[in-house]
Amino acid sequence: MTGQTEANNLNLYRKASVSKVPIFGVAPMIDWTDRHCRYFHRQISGNALLYTEMVVADAIIHGPRERLLSFDGAEHPVALQLGGSDPAKLAKAVEIATPHGYDEINLNVGCPSDRVQSGTFGACLMLTPGTVADCIRAMKAVSDVPVTVKCRIGVDDQEPELALPALLDKVLDAGADAVWIHARKAWLKGLSPKENREIPPLDYEIVYRMKQARPDVFIGINGGIQTLDEAAEHLRHVDGVMLGRAAYQNAAVLADVDHRFFGAPQSETDWDELRDRMMAYAGRHIAGGGRLQQVARHMVGLFTGLPGARRYRQILSTDAVKAGAGPEVIAAAFAAVDLAGTPEAVGA
Template sequence: MYADALKNGRKIFAVAPMIDWTDRHCRYFHRQMSGHALLYTEMVVADAIIHGPRDRLLSFSPAEHPVALQVGGSDPAKLAEAVRIASDYGYDEINLNVGCPSDRVQSGTFGACLMRTPELVADCVAAMKAATSVPVTVKCRIGVDDQEPEAVLPDFLARVVGAGADAIWIHARKAWLQGLSPKENRDIPPLDYALVHRMKQENADVFLGINGGITDLEQAAEHLARMDGVMVGRAAYQNAGLLAEVDQRLFGAPHRETDWLAVRDAMKSYAESVMASGGRLNHITRHMVGLFQGFAGARRYRQILSTESTKPGAGVEVIDAAFAAVDIAAGPKHQAAEQRQAG
């Protein structure tokens, strides 16, 4: 995937791995709007894969492809074992988390704190590569705490690429492991896009993607003019409608209006299958609340999904009611205004 992208100048747009958000229900929903986007799982710890309920942690719908599994860990042997197990599930990529700053991750000596030990990350990547035939990638920060990114990031990239990493996704912020919460680490450390762009200029033969603070497809396109890939996180989750424009605006797919009723019907069918297996409606609909931003009726849509789907006995009629509250034909308000002006 990544070698082909580099050879042919093909760009990659990805939805970032987000704990508690990008579960299999979320990914199925996102796939209804973009066929090209690379979707990432939540981070799954290597020990959990080895010792935990594997099917619950690793199973996913074939419709989610292309989909990447993100793993957390710092023991090369355990990571290799986790990768061997996960390979049987058919993921298109396996990614090592070297960017999460949470206390829980730090206590396990993995995530962003691994930026301090690039030689260990290289060992982990080499072990993972030996255990699978699919691409092995890394998602990292530009540095942590008092590290100087200008000095540590080039060395980190060189070591990890030397160990065989197929791609590196760089969150263009430092992580402060002491003094800032995970939420603050997503906003407070300043973005340094210029440094990440420069890393790409200096590593023409390495697939480098950028992440952090990207809120719309205009920004995504600007980064893709310089980078091999762009990864969007919270913006894609909280305003899922932007994914409906990815294939056309970033990948040249033929223009077509999004068939929102087809999205509705797909999610109804999916929800029925999940509930038939013991799941609950709100396990699915909680990921759909961010749809229809800017549409008339969006507030009522959110209210219906947020309140009705949690009630005992709630079924897919809740999805019907929520979609019916939206003036889909009028489109987002800014589009309607532009059409009136053009008329």
């Protein structure tokens, strides 16, 4: 683990709580925020906190550990999100993951998928805050980095004004370093995972109230946030903010994150340099036995709104999947876009 990573480990949430330095993150998303996606996002923002997809503790213990846990050092700061409900298994997964050097370990208490429900974890854990606390306590005992929770405001017929503070009190007492709250209920019965991201109404105010009642605790928010202006408004009330699909579907929105939230000088993004870095990365991935499409699929939404964006998407969506496709496909896609627009126009 590098000195840089150690500093991140020690200061990630301490800085946010003491110095009021916000944390801006890209939310964990199953099938989306894999290592190729994170590397791509890191080329656009040097400071955003990036999250893995949820990785089930059993998979780490019994499955292909290197494939599940390895990542490029350029991704720091990067957090590992775990799924599970057995404290001993989660602690074992943390021990296995520790040598990889993640900057945070996060417990998923919000995913409503059928797979998660069958394993009685994810959003199901909102119903058993004592179990969540036991998991956090076990993970903290073996972790040298922050251990955090990402939850919903409630599930099914729970009353959020009762369920959410009950969960927060339990996990904070168990030592959780931060809580990220998706400001929607999850309906375990009757709604698909996609519908759970869209149908339950957003309630940002309840998250604000949780922070007001716990001024010394890091509380972050996500759910339905589309722009950096919206993110800045939320940061008037809480300590951190996550964008999910908005950042994935139009990654250029990340281009101003370092300036807006981390005090970096304002500068235009060098899109040619981004192209070259992604071509080099894709080349290394292909040389290692991978396929271009595994990298290129995360880049499709980059230039939404600019002239040539449709052709850019077509090239990456069709040519990148062909047998033998190489980094030159990325170059061809970038060449189709009129990059005369400002970073603001690209990320609008």
